[in-house]
Amino acid sequence: MTSHLIVNTQAGGYRPELILRLGRELADAGHSPRLHLVSTLAEARETAAAIQATEPHPYLLVAAGDGTINAVLNGLVPGRATLAVIPVGTANVLALELGxxxxxxxxxxxxxxxxxxxxxxxxxxxxxxxxxSLMAGIGCDGAVVAAVNWREKQVLKKGAYLLAAMRTLRGWDRGTMTVTVGQERMTCHSVIVSNAARYGGDLLLAPGQDVAVPTLSVVCICSNRRRTYLRLALRFLLGFGLSGPDVRRRFGRELSIEGTKPIQVDGDAIGCAPARIGVIERFAQIIR
Structure with a gap:
């Protein structure tokens, strides 16, 4: 199996000497990967798609953050690739999920x-x-990601999301949406659909969730009040999880969302609902 090393030179933890180190240590481990340098998410996706087009079962080593890994996934055909994650990003949530x-x-x-x-x-x-690979956020979560300034993220790292959250609070949207999981319909202000246990780093959002298991955790926030979100955010940051009378948690493999709300996946804004969300079993093999 030919291996490919995809490195995002714009990742938060990237340093030029990293390439030499990875080349040397991977060679010592018996790998001689082809090197692909990317600087945008579009380049990462196109690179993965080009590799997949020439090799039916590629082995991709991705030195980057969660956004680049997501882009690589979106360039692949389900069921064929093997992935290895080398954490070089801002939060590296998928790497944490893999230990x-x-x-x-x-x-x-x-x-x-x-x-x-x-x-x-x-x-x-x-x-x-x-x-x-990690989660989709619809509503407040999607609005915050859409409000992140790229230059602020380069300088402030996770702090850029705090600034984006403040912008979202100023222009608060009180509208709701309908989320259907199985036969149950819920009115939500925001919803977070998790494939992983963690959120934004080492914060535990869905205990027991595993990226190897094809089931999604659905967390619905019913209240549209800013003070409710501030209270939930404080409890979440203090390690108490996302719970309370305004929160409903469900599990499923498929759900639908009716309404017009911004969507983010793995930290990248992708548009607005309405939408359908499902899960693909054995999309790839991953080193963990």
Whole structure:
């Protein structure tokens, strides 16, 4: 199997010497990957698609953050690729889900070669499909991501999301949407659909959730009041989880969303609802 190393040179933790280090240590582990340098999410997606077009079962080592990994996923055909994650991004949530907290740990996992299936979520909206490994946020979460300034993110890292949240609070949207999970219909102000257990780093959103298992956690926030969100955010940041009388949690493999609300997947704004969300079992194999 030919391996390919995709490196995002704009990732938050990227340094030029990283390429030499990865090349040297991967060679010591028996890999001689072809190097692909990208600087945008579009380039990452196009690179993955080009590799997939020439190799039916590629092995992709991705040194980047969650946004780039999402772009790579969206360039692949389900059921064919093997992925390895090397955390070089701002939050590296997928790496944390896989038990990988550093480049050193990623290289150790690559040497061992242990693989498990990766299930991914898929959002269908406006005639397009978008895969996600971590989560999709519709409503307030989607609005915050859409408000993130790219230059602020380069300088402030996670702090850029705080500024975006403040902008979202100033222009608060009180509208609601209808979320259907199975036979149950719920009126929500926002909804977070998780394929993973963590949110935005090491915050636990869906305990027990596993990216290998094709089931989605659906967290519906019913209240449209800003003070409710501020209270929930404080409890969440303090480690109490996202719970309370204004929160409903469900599990399923398919759901639909009626209404007009912004959507983000894995930290990237992709448009607005209405939408349908499902899960694809064994989308790829992943090193963990």
């Amino acid at each position: 990988i907290r550093s480049v050193d740990e990623a290289l150790q996992r690559i040497r061992s070669g242990n693989r498990r299936p990766l299930a991914v979520g898929v959002v269908t909206s406006g005639g397009s499909r978008r895969y996600f």
